[in-house]
Amino acid sequence: MCGIIGFISKKKRPISGDKIAIALDSLKERGNGQGSGYVGYGIYPKYKDSYALHVFLNNTPDHYEIISKVKDTLEKYGKVIKDEEIPTNGEILKKEFIPWRFFYDFHTSYKDIENDLMVNMVMEINDKIDGAFVFSSGKNLGVFKASGWPMEVAEFYKLDQYKGYMWLSHARYPTNTKGWWGGAHPFNILNWSVVHNGEITSYGTNKRYVESFGYKCRMLTDTEVVAYIFDLLIRKHELPVEYALSAIAPKFWKEIDLMEKDERKTYESIRMTYGGAVLNGPFAIIVGTHEGMVFMNGDVEKNNSMIGITDRIKLRPLVVAEKDDLVFVSSEEAAIRRISPELDKVEMPDAGMPVIVKMEK
């Protein structure tokens, strides 16, 4: 059991991070204080075209050596334009790790492959540099997470000082790996961020599937694999979003068998080809997406969007609500009402039916 909530402003209106913390705080019943986390999109307007890497460093006297190792890795392909400790309030939580951030630009010659290079560098740093763990690697966004209750983590990272147009958050009740800072949600790679309530029973299959495409699952937790599957299907394979989501939470064969010929062939092909990407077991997830997703109608979304989806028999709750330009997705309506008492619309999406929220044009 975990609590998740996210919201997005369809007008890209910047909203302070303390809002999401207040909302998540009302879901603390669903966590046990062993992990809470947030991701804000649009929080680094000054460096909006640079990659913002958030890294946990071992809190040891030699952490400056670790920083220089990370820099060396990054500077093989580009330049670190700024790096600093992420401001924290040490009175709230014991600093088990030092959260550090790097703003980073690739050399222009790597423009076409910079996404793939970034994935590889994250894998390399996490794999090879002892004492460094990259937990956020997108542009103009940042993950803030630690072991602690929702309010503790928010105050620790001084979330009220950041403004973003999309925030996702998670209160953790760890069941499959022990609670540590890196194991808290959101999980992020590039501009993908995932918060997840549930347990992926197909983890072994999914892990080995993404590994055969070069991803390394280092976290031993199922949410990480969800982020890689989104990256693989939507960014790398460029599947139309709706179809990619139907690979992840597939339609049942008995539904597919009743479709007309072309549609049936499409859904059958998706299940045949992407069986390894099916997420099985109970889950409700909220995903902050990469830019450039292609939709079934050929539209390309240049912005980041928010997707909410459950497993195909809906073994975890998910509720969607709207208020003016804001769309909320959450485990519970109560958390939404906490920050937006009046709502225009509240809905429970059907099992396996995705909720996709795009920016207004």
Added chain:
Amino acid sequence: MIPSTVPPKYKVEINSNRCMLCERCVRECSWGVYRRDRNKIVTYSNRCGACQRCVAMCPRDAITVNKNATCWRDHPLWTREVREDIINQSRTGCILLSGMGNAKELPTYFDNIVLDACQVTNPSIDPLREPMELRTYIGKKPKKLEFEYIEEEIEGKKIKKAKLKTNIAPNLKLETPIMIAHMSYGALSLNSHLAMAKAVKECGTFMGTGEGGLHRALYPYANHTITQIASGRFGVNEDYLMRGAAIEIKIGQGSKPGIGGHLPGEKVSAEVSMTRMIPEGSDAISPAPHHDIYSIEDLAQLVRSLKEATRWKIPVFVKIAAVHNVAAIANGIATSDADAVVIDGFKGGTGAAPKVFRDNVGIPIELAIAAVDQRLREEGVRNEVSIIASGGIRNSADVFKSIALGADAVYIGTAIMVAMGCRVCGRCYTGQCAWGIATQKPELVNRLDVEEGTNRVANLIKAWTLEIKELLGAAGINSIESLRGNRDRLRGIGLSSVELEALGIKHAGF
């Protein structure tokens, strides 16, 4: 003279108080164990193989068949079996023949693997209430799908729509991941073939024809058969290839890797001779290698030739015995145009194999699945080709474990024969099968009722299918693809770290 008679393996006894001299045993035993001598039934225990036909048919429950434990001095090295074999071979100078699978006490890894189930953190799924999907597609799959965006006019509006561009090669659609292994007509009777064919059609799955062609009585079920091309090429022509749902090139067999096959002339009846396209009564000998396949590229060419011959409409599988280098060979097959790799473990059954091969050559199927699946993933081709596992799969748990280790589907052979009556007496090569399964003698073949056989075979497949659904539900999984290669849900018990590493699983407790 050196006397070379050895004590019989079994001891047949008739309780004369119960026996009513109906002579049913005399008629039923095709091995000639029983004879009526005036007012009693005389037994020749040395002819008995414990096939239990007599026991099953005796109306008075008067017959007992026991192991004959007498006479042999115990010795841990010079066992009774070793001594018997030497006596037989020194008498005949011949290779010892045997039936069924490896009979040595080598590890059955399935028995040292346990399964996972949901508790609290994720709910188990009740297959009686929720859909539980076992549908499996066997064949080539693309690495990724490609879409194109086509503008359509719908009610005056121009709307773009994503259309699937990728065409997937023909696959076999299985409603359950259990297929029936290749056992030829010739080795088996027509009635058993008919029973299997009707059952697979009923269950939405497939059976292998074995290297014996396709008898015309099976034509109505041909789209549920997988035809086989083995080294003897018996029964192969264009019509045969086009009729089946898939074609399998058999390179090797788990029970006798590295050698060919032999159907004794006694079993080549008129019908068998027509189906196999060989003279009646002649031995059907399949050579050890295919004489047009001396290398992996030759195999790739044969795969292509078969695809050309069948207009690329029919998937082609390649079956190999699980040997030491199985992973590399499977990778070679996977990178040809072949649609599936079949791996047959050393406990796989057979009608006739040299005993020395059956008991000594090849490796366990569990390790072979793990090695092949892992290697194909490392090469990045696992998702494009299917893996079918066979050889010693005895129950639904074995099927489940095979799939979790990395197989797409399994073939079962011996289990199907047992469903039709077989008691695993291991004398299939004699053609005397008292149960009417592995024989061509009309009076014996008639003992197997086709409808009843169909029911038994279908029941077995359905029962295992139900059990697999229950196991999946308990594991919190509702479609079989999420079990495939999901070694996370397996744990080993009592295995060494080397064995665990080979299987790619953790030990229980971790």
